[in-house]
Amino acid sequence: FSIITFSNSAGELTSMASADNKEYMKTAVDKVRALEADGGTNLNQALLLGLEKISISKPNYLILLTDGLPTVGVRNPDEITKNIKKNIKQNTRIFCFGVGNDVDAFLLDKIAGDYRGSSNYVREHEDMEIEVASFFGKISNPALTDCKIDFGNLDVYDVYPKELPDLFSGSSLFIFGRMPVNKSGTVTLTGNTGDRQRKFTYKIESTSDVSGNQFVANLWANRKIAFLLDEIRNNGENKELIDEVIKLSKQYGIITPYTSFLVTEDEGKDIGADKPMIKKNQLYDAASGYAPLSREEKESMVSQ
Secondary structure (H helix, E strand, O other): OEEEEEOOOEEEEEEOOOOOOHHHHHHHHHHHHOOOOOOOOOHHHHHHHHHHOOOOOOOEEEEEEEOOOOOOOOOOHHHHHHHHHHHOOOOEEEEEEEEOOOOOHHHHHHHHHHOOOOEEEEOOOOOHHHHHHHHHHHHOOEEEEEEEEEOHHHOOEEEEOOOOOOEEOOOOOOOEEEOOOOOOEEEEEEEEEOOEEEEEEEEEOOOOOOOOOHHHHHHHHHHHHHHHHHHHHHHOOOHHHHHHHHHHHHHHOOOOOOOOOOOOOOOOOOOOOOOOOOOOOOOOOOOOOOOOOOHHHHHHHHHO
16 A cells, blocks of 8 residues: 655655565554644645555555645546546546545546545544444455446436445445336346355335335436536536526425525425425435435435
C-alpha cells in the first residue's frame, strides 16, 4: 500500500509491498501521527498520484480522505472527474471519506459512484471513531464484486441504480424498478467472491396487496429524479429531461429545483411536500439513494 498526503501539493508519505512488516508499519504510523494540517487542498494531484500506484495484476482500493474543497491546482469538479477517467484502471474501486461540513459532497459521491465504491461522511457533531470503524469494517470484507442482476421474465424497466456497486459485509443494496404488470417470477443476482463466481436466485410472488408498500413508488421516483438531475448537470439543460423531472415531481410530490409547492393548512401533507428535497447539485449513492448524508441519516430516511 501507499499513503499519499496532500495540501498545496501531493507527495508519497510512505509505501510498502506488504503490511506484515511490523517495524515498517510502526514507522508509517509514526509518520502519519507527525502530520500537520495546513495549506490548501490539491485534490486532483493527490488522486492522480494515487492512481499511479495502482497494480494492474490485482484488485485495488483507492481511499480518499479529505476535509476540504479543492482549492489548489485543478479545482473544477468536472475536470477532476475527467482526469480520473483518463488514468483509472479497470480493477480499481474508489472510496471517499469526507470529514466536516466543508467538503464537496457532490464530487465525492460522483467519484465513488462512478468507480464502484462508496462515499462516507462524518459531520462536525458526529463521533468519528464510530464512522471510521464502520467504514474500515465494510471495505475490509468484500462480500460480492462485479454484481449483476437479471429479472428474468418480470419485464422490469427503469431500474436504478444503473450500475450496481460491490457489496460489502454489513452493507445493503436497494434496487428500484417498474413492472408493466404484476406477476410472479425469479430474480438472479450474480457476482464474484474472490476468484469464485456466485449466483443467488430469489422467487418473487405476485400480490395485489400493495396497501403497505406505497412508499416504494416514492423511493423509485426519488432515484429517477436524482438520475435525471445528474444528466442535466453533466450534459446541460434539456427540455425533455426537465419536463420529465417536473412530471415526476408533481406526480409524487417531490420538491425539485424546477418545481415548488404551496401547502395550505387544509392541504396538509397530501402533496408530499414533507418528502426529502433533491437539490440540483445532489447525487444519490447506489447503496441508499440519498446523498450527501451521513450513514445514520441515510438509514433513517430509508427506514421511513
